[in-house]
Every structure is written in structure tokens, then in C-alpha cells.
Amino acid sequence: MKFFLAFLLAVEGCMPKMEALVEGIYCGKETCYEVLEVDPESTDKEIKNAYKKLAKENHPDRFSGQNLSNEEKKDLDLKFQRIAKAYETLKSERETYDDFLLHPEEYYHLYYQYYRSKFVSPDVDMRLVFFVLACGISSLQWIGWQSNYRNAIDYMASVDKYRLAAKREAEARGLIGNKKQNRGKSQMEIKEEERKHILAIIEEKVDIRGGYQKPVWTDIFLVQVCMYPLYLFRWVKWHIRWYVLFTIQKQPFGEEEKLYLMKKHLSPPSNAAWEEMLDKHRDVFFKRGLWIKSHAEEYIKEQEQKEREEKANSARWKQYRRYMKSEAAKQTITFED
Structure with missing residues (x-):
């Protein structure tokens, strides 16, 4: 000591x-x-x-x-x-x-x-500071979303399947392949104009979701902050309406309410995943009544069982399991010198 x-x-x-x-x-x-x-x-x-x-x-x-x-x-x-x-x-x-x-x-x-x-000057209005910061964040968001969206369109234009389909659509509309319109233009100009029309048709026809979807100005941070009071009002109104109609008055659910309950019970990882699930299985969801919690739980168990069976019958999954038993099991961790 x-x-x-x-x-x-x-x-x-x-x-x-x-x-x-x-x-x-x-x-x-x-x-x-x-x-x-x-x-x-x-x-x-x-x-x-x-x-x-x-x-x-x-x-x-x-x-x-x-x-x-x-x-x-x-x-x-x-x-x-x-x-x-x-x-x-x-x-x-x-x-x-x-x-x-x-x-x-x-x-x-x-x-x-x-x-x-x-x-930190006390004369600076913190509302102005927040506005400038929100504008900066929103600008970065918009630029990033635009960049991701353009990359997705350019990638789809490089895939033969989508490019040839868009080219046929452009020819059917008379946007490309018109000899009178191309008269006096160089090959470089014709190809560049053809590429612009193909990209425009791909952008018109394609449905991109998730992180590469088309930017929407209402989704940027500044607009979301300004619209927050309206969103809060809608949220309160929606829950009051739900409680009055379906808890007190015991009215039957409409399509919108059923979709809300289905999404709540199935718990998709994102809105894009939920929209994809609806595109593929909408009729099945309504036929099986998945707005009822017990039906949704039964459906989830069936899908999990189906996924396990598909893995069990998958050659790649079997190969992975053999590897884990033979090679990976030999690799042990030890603290000995």
C-alpha cells in the first residue's frame, strides 16, 4: 500500500x-x-x-x-x-x-x-441550423438514390434479355430504325440516340424495388420531417377508427384491414419483401384467411417445413452438409501452444 x-x-x-x-x-x-x-x-x-x-x-x-x-x-x-x-x-x-x-x-x-x-454563439437560431443540416442530409440522400437507380437501369440495359425487349418495343413505336430520321446522322449519333430510347423504355417498363428503386422526393429526410405532424395525425386517426369500428362495433374487416393484419402476422423483413410476397401469393393469402393469427401461424409452419424439405432434397445443400461433417469438423480451435 x-x-x-x-x-x-x-x-x-x-x-x-x-x-x-x-x-x-x-x-x-x-x-x-x-x-x-x-x-x-x-x-x-x-x-x-x-x-x-x-x-x-x-x-x-x-x-x-x-x-x-x-x-x-x-x-x-x-x-x-x-x-x-x-x-x-x-x-x-x-x-x-x-x-x-x-x-x-x-x-x-x-x-x-x-x-x-x-x-457556440447563442445568437444562432437553432431552427436555422437544423434546416441547413436537414437540407444537407436530404441532398446526400437524393444524390445517392439517383446514383443507385441509374446504376440499376444501366445494368438492365447491359442484359441481353431486357435490352433486346426494349429495342423491339422502340422499333414498334418507330423511335429507332427509321431511315428517314437517321439520314445525315453518323453511326455514333444513331447508336447514342438508340441507347437513349432503350434506356427510356427500360425505365418505363421496369419495376425496381428496394434500395435501387426510383427516387421519390417525398421520401427524403427534409420532407419527412415537415410531414411528420400529418403522419402522426393519420396514425392517431387510423387507430381510433380501428378501435371504434372493429373493437367496439365488431364490424367485419375490409381488404385494407386484412392486408394490415396479414403483414403484421407474417412479419416480412421489409416493405419491398411484403410487396413481392403479395405479387406472388396474394390469392393464397386471402383464400387461407391469413388475417386470422392462428391461420397465419399455421401457414408459417408449413412454409418452414417446405423449406426444410427443399433443402433436404437439394444437391447443393447435401454437398454443404457433407463438407461440414468431413472437412469443417476437422478444423478445431485450441488454446494450446
Whole structure:
């Protein structure tokens, strides 16, 4: 224990001494009162008179006619700046500064308050800050969504299946392959125009969902924030309507309500996955009455069993299982040298 205490004392002796007055904070290692050559009990008028006197005596213009070195000119400028800084501090935040001098033990907290007051201006409207930040986030969102969407369209145009189908559609519409329209154009221009028409038809016909879907301006962050009160109102209205119609009045569910319950019971990973499930199995969902929780649970068990059977009969799954039994089982983790 004695050794530990001695070690702490040694470490403390090696650490730099924490002082309340350091360069760069207020008036540096002097107090602002010492810079202005006044007492801490001086009135505001006395401080103002002292500042005028010192500013007049130390103004750099007084020494402009003297043959001074650059170092001497620099020292005079710094002295005048320190005088101005001392007066500005005592004029605008004297109470805070006096508290700073009276409590040097609160070193970190006082420095934090100082830098916070200098760099976080209370005059800045936080609504404006939030608006600018929301605009920046929304711009990045829009640019990213547009880039993903264009990449998806370009990829589909590179696939023969979609490109040839779009080309046949463009020819049927008379957009490409018209010799009269192509007269006087170079092969490069004809190919570029043909590519634009193909991309336009692919964009018109294709249904891209998920992260590469076509950007919608109402989905960006700024619009969503502005529309939040409306969304909240709709949410409250929808739940009140549900409670009145289907809990109190016991009315039968409509198609919209059934779809809501189906989605709730089946728990798809995303809206895009739910839309895909509806495209493929909408009739089955309604036929089996999956808006009823017990029916939905039974359906989920059947799908899980079906998936297990498909894996059991899959050659690739069997190959993976053989690998895990033979090769992967040999690879053991040990902590021995």
C-alpha cells in the first residue's frame, strides 16, 4: 500500500501543473484587472477610464514614426490587443470572469464554458441550423438514390434479355430504325440516340424495388420531417377508427384491414419483401384467411417445413452438409501452444 501511494505521488509530481490562468484564455497568465491596472472592486466607469488611458498610451499609431524593429512592433501590437481584450471581457462578461477567478479548482468545467461561449454563439437560431443540416442530409440522400437507380437501369440495359425487349418495343413505336430520321446522322449519333430510347423504355417498363428503386422526393429526410405532424395525425386517426369500428362495433374487416393484419402476422423483413410476397401469393393469402393469427401461424409452419424439405432434397445443400461433417469438423480451435 505504501509503495502504491508513493507511486501515485511520483506520477502526480511528473504531471504538468493545472493552472487557471494560461495563454489563450481571456487575458492569458495575467488577470484582466492587472492588464488594465485596476482593482477587482473597481466600478465599470473606472475600468472604462483606465482602458481609454492605456489604449491612448499604447496605440500602435503613436509609435509609427519611430524606428522600431519588427519584434518591437509585434510586442506593441500584442500589448494593445491584450488591453482591448481585457476591457471587452470585463465589459461584456465580468460576472462570468469573476466566477472564473474565484473557482480555479473547476479547471475543466470553466474552460469548457469559455470555449462553448466562443464557438457556440447563442445568437444562432437553432431552427436555422437544423434546416441547413436537414437540407444537407436530404441532398446526400437524393444524390445517392439517383446514383443507385441509374446504376440499376444501366445494368438492365447491359442484359441481353431486357435490352433486346426494349429495342423491339422502340422499333414498334418507330423511335429507332427509321431511315428517314437517321439520314445525315453518323453511326455514333444513331447508336447514342438508340441507347437513349432503350434506356427510356427500360425505365418505363421496369419495376425496381428496394434500395435501387426510383427516387421519390417525398421520401427524403427534409420532407419527412415537415410531414411528420400529418403522419402522426393519420396514425392517431387510423387507430381510433380501428378501435371504434372493429373493437367496439365488431364490424367485419375490409381488404385494407386484412392486408394490415396479414403483414403484421407474417412479419416480412421489409416493405419491398411484403410487396413481392403479395405479387406472388396474394390469392393464397386471402383464400387461407391469413388475417386470422392462428391461420397465419399455421401457414408459417408449413412454409418452414417446405423449406426444410427443399433443402433436404437439394444437391447443393447435401454437398454443404457433407463438407461440414468431413472437412469443417476437422478444423478445431485450441488454446494450446
